[in-house]
Amino acid sequence: MPSAVSAGPWMRIRGLTKSFAGELALDHADLDIERGKVHGLVGANGAGKSTLIRCLAGVTLADEGSVTVSGEDLQKGSPRASEQAGLAFIHQELNLIPHFNALQNMLLGAPKVTRFGIIDWQRSGVAARAAAERVGIRFPLETKVSELSVAQRWLVMISKALVRDASMIAMDEPTASLSGPESEQLFAIIRDLSAQGVAILYVSHRLEEVLQLCDRITVLRDGRIVDAAERGALDKKGLVRAIIGHDIRPPDERARFATNRSRQPILSVRDIAWKSAVKGVRFDLYPGEVLALGGLVGAGRTELAHLMAGVTRPDAGHFELDGKRLDIANEAQAIRAGIALVPEERRSQGVMLQQSVGFNINISTLKKLRAVPGLPFVSDRKARRQAEGLVARLGIKTPSVKTKIGGLSGGNQQKALIARWLNAGTKLLILDEPSRGVDVGAREEIHDAIRALARSGVGILAISSDVEELTLLADRVLVMREGRITGELTGADITEARIIELSYHDANDEEGNIA
Numbered sequence: 001m002p003s004a005v006s007a008g009p010w011m012r013i014r015g016l017t018k019s020f021a022g023e024l025a026l027d028h029a030d031l032d033i034e035r036g037k038v039h040g041l042v043g044a045n046g047a048g049k050s051t052l053i054r055c056l057a058g059v060t061l062a063d064e065g066s067v068t069v070s071g072e073d074l075q076k077g078s079p080r081a082s083e084q085a086g087l088a089f090i091h092q093e094l095n096l097i098p099h100f101n102a103l104q105n106m107l108l109g110a111p112k113v114t115r116f117g118i119i120d121w122q123r124s125g126v127a128a129r130a131a132a133e134r135v136g137i138r139f140p141l142e143t144k145v146s147e148l149s150v151a152q153r154w155l156v157m158i159s160k161a162l163v164r165d166a167s168m169i170a171m172d173e174p175t176a177s178l179s180g181p182e183s184e185q186l187f188a189i190i191r192d193l194s195a196q197g198v199a200i201l202y203v204s205h206r207l208e209e210v211l212q213l214c215d216r217i218t219v220l221r222d223g224r225i226v227d228a229a230e231r232g233a234l235d236k237k238g239l240v241r242a243i244i245g246h247d248i249r250p251p252d253e254r255a256r257f258a259t260n261r262s263r264q265p266i267l268s269v270r271d272i273a274w275k276s277a278v279k280g281v282r283f284d285l286y287p288g289e290v291l292a293l294g295g296l297v298g299a300g301r302t303e304l305a306h307l308m309a310g311v312t313r314p315d316a317g318h319f320e321l322d323g324k325r326l327d328i329a330n331e332a333q334a335i336r337a338g339i340a341l342v343p344e345e346r347r348s349q350g351v352m353l354q355q356s357v358g359f360n361i362n363i364s365t366l367k368k369l370r371a372v373p374g375l376p377f378v379s380d381r382k383a384r385r386q387a388e389g390l391v392a393r394l395g396i397k398t399p400s401v402k403t404k405i406g407g408l409s410g411g412n413q414q415k416a417l418i419a420r421w422l423n424a425g426t427k428l429l430i431l432d433e434p435s436r437g438v439d440v441g442a443r444e445e446i447h448d449a450i451r452a453l454a455r456s457g458v459g460i461l462a463i464s465s466d467v468e469e470l471t472l473l474a475d476r477v478l479v480m481r482e483g484r485i486t487g488e489l490t491g492a493d494i495t496e497a498r499i500i501e502l503s504y505h506d507a508n509d510e511e512g513n514i515a
Contacts (some may be wrong), residue, residue, distance in 0.1 A: 010199060012037040012170065016065035018051050020407075021399060025051040026448060027223040028065070035167060040214030042207065044243055044439040046397060046409040047220040050204055053170055057411035058082040086167030090157045093435060094348055097173070102137075103128055105145055106160045131162035135189050150252035151182035157190065157493075169193070170201035176210060176437050178296040179341040187213055195494070204481050205439050207236050219243055224319060244441040264323050266459040267339075267428050269308070269395040272317035279483035280317070285428065290450060290460040293469065294499045300483040301463045304343060305430050308461070309341035310334035321427070338427030344418045344463075345438065346410070350417050353406030357398050358387035358403045360416050364424040390419040394449050411435075411442025418449055428459045435469060447473050467496045479503055 005115060007033035018026040026048045034037050035305045043049050054060035056067065061077035068074065075081035096105045103121065106128040114120060125141070132141060137155050145153060154174060161169045171190075175183040190200055190213065204210050217234060219227040219242040225235075226240040234242070263389075265284035272281045285291045293301045303502055306312050307318065310328040319326045321337055328334045331341070343349040351360050362369060362383050369386065371379040387401040394415045406411055414434065421429055434450065435443040450473065454460050464470055470477055477489040479502035489503040 007101075007418075009033060010070060012066075012068045013052075014066050014068075015254055016052065016055055016067070017063050018055060018060060019063055023399070024054070024223045026062070028115065029220075029223075029225050031218055031225065031228075033168065033199050033201065034216075035199045036194050036197045037211055037215040038194050038202055040210040040241060041203045041220070042205070042210055043220035044409075044411075044441045046412070047243075048223040049220055050172075050409075051223075052220070052502050053089060053172070053201070053203070056082060056170070083164065085132060086165065087170070088161035088164060088166035088168065088260065089170045089344065090154070090345070091163065092173040094150075094153050094157055096145045096153055096156060098403065101142050101144050101146060102132075102139070102152075102156045102159075103141035105156055106141070106163050107129065110163050127163050128159060131159040134162060135159055136185070147180075151179075151185070154178070154186060154187075158193075158309060164279040164285075168196065168199040168201060168204070171220065172203045173205065173208060173437050174202070175204065183209070205437060207440075211236060211239065215493075221245060232383035240440055243439060253404070265320075266325075267308070267323065267461075268320035269326050270318050270320065272304065272307060272314045272319070274303060274307055274312065274314050277305065277483050278314070279471060281480075281483075281485055282317075285456045285459045285483065285512040287322070287459055288454050290462060290473055290475045292456050292470045292477045293461065293463045293480055294470050294477050294503065295480035295486075297465060298501050299480040299503070301480050302432055303483075305341060305461070305463055307379035308428075309339055310432055311341070324346075335424070335436070338425055339430070340364070340421040340424065340428070340431045341423075342414070342432065342434065344432040346413055346417055351405050351413050354404060355397070356402050357391065357405045357408065357416055358383060361387045361390055361401070361419045361429045362379060364420050368423070386423060390422060391416075394419050395445055409438075410444070411446065414438060414442075414446060415449060418446070418453070427460055428461065429453060430461045430463075432463045434462055435464070435466065443469070467499050470494070470499055471496055481506060 013031040016026055016029040017024070024414070029048070029052060039487040041049055041052070051060060055062045058077055058081055064148050065074060069085045074085055097108070103125050107124055109254060129141065135155050137159065139148070139152060145156065148156070155489040158169065158175050173469065174186055176452065178186065193355055194200055198288040202210065202214055212236070214232050217229050217239070218225055219239070221243065229492050265286050267285045269281055269283050273279055281304060292306070310333055311497060313329065325428050328337065337415055347353065365386070366378055369378045369382045371377045384401060391398060391401060396415045396419065405416060410417070435446050436445065448459055450462065461471060471494050474494060477499060479486050479499055480491070481503060486506040489498055497505060
């Protein structure tokens with residue numbers, strides 16, 4: 001249990017500076033963090049948030065500056081020193097071992113009680129069970145992590161930090177994969193922890209929750225701290241202005257794509273069903289259209305996208321591409337047919353983190369890049385020229401196409417995934433949560449790239465849990481609930497209120513009942 005909250009800043013960060021290959025990632029950052037407070041850290045992708053956190057965690061060695069905790073200097077570049085100082089870090093990609101149970105994951109790296117050289121899990125787990133009770137875990141701690149939901153895994157990670165008596169817990173995009181009720185549960189836990197004296201460093205692109213939850217907000221831009229404000233001193237507009245350096249430009253006044261029912265659709269979905277997740281779904285998608293799927297988490301949207309992209313096969317129904325019946329057995333067949341998927345989990349399912357930006361972009365068009373037709377050798381010159389052209393076209397911020405993509409921000413990784421399909425003869429591009437985990441500026445750039453692709457005649461299917469994004473991006477919105485399409489919105493009817501209403505209510509229910 002953390003000790004009582006002391007007066008003044010518990011952690012002082014002064015002049016923290018870090019460069020990579022001559023580029024400043026963090027520029028003389030000054031920051032105070034207090035026990036018992038929720039401190040928001042916001043900024044565009046590449047603004048320096050991750051570098052700051054990695055320096056605090058001891059994973060990255062700062063070039064200049066100092067960090068003191070309770071008046072004592074924190075040793076630079078030492079994860080062990082950071083842990084001993086009471087710092088814990090929960091990253092967006094939760095670092096848990098799937099085939100270990102929750103209790104074993106909580107105790108990884110922690111001292112354990114042994115008997116005759118064998119770990120006594122019952123006695124070792126006393127602190128873990130106390131931490132689990134503290135955050136409201138209701139499932140058995142003997143449950144394998146692979147069987148837990150994302151929200152439950154977050155509770156395991158928070159408990160793991162409390163087992164180590166953490167005085168500060170840094171959380172990176174904690175609600176990115178959580179539903180509304182799950183997010184509210186997490187917020188309650190955060191408030192409870194801060195009331196008990198734990199400092200929370202909260203990193204999120206969801207500005208509404210930052211404004212609602214955080215006692216103090218610090219804004220980073222281009223490696224520098226450009227604003228710091230107490231709760232209530234900034235509204236969303238002011239926070240966006242601080243993050244990107246200017247007011248966000250309003251959506252263009254373009255006329256939305258007018259669906260012409262007399263045209264032949266690129267894709268027809270006919271009575272598709274799969275297990276209990278997708279139930280008799282049918283619709284058409286037209287060339288040049290941005291069609292969006294809205295609805296709550298678990299409504300069946302991602303499952304439908306996987307069926308369209310050949311990841312899984314439907315139990316009933318069929319697809320038609322350009323008017324011809326399509327039997328897709330796997331992802332490779334879908335790609336050959338012209339259907340590509342940018343998945344929700346880009347780091348685990350989309351990009352190859354240890355490969356270069358160029359490799360990740362070019363992987364879908366290797367046959368076109370052969371040095372000699374018919375021979376399995378790629379022309380370095382062709383590959384470099386194509387990758388550099390697409391990097392410029394989408395404004396991907398990278399030192400070089402040879403840079404490992406794992407070192408890029410989330411927004412730039414996402415743009416590289418989209419770039420992968422621009423020269424691949426794609427007819428239909430499916431984007432599952434296209435702006436998940438990216439800042440407001442990068443979201444604009446991704447939207448611009450999606451619209452440009454649609455204008456070239458490609459059909460776009462976009463899935464998003466961000467209702468505002470649907471209103472900004474889509475020409476037409478289909479809303480799903482419990483595996484079914486509950487309604488279709490076009491033109492001026494595409495509003496946040498209508499999308500939310502259809503997420504809970506089927507427009508086809510003549511009696512107006514909510515099932």
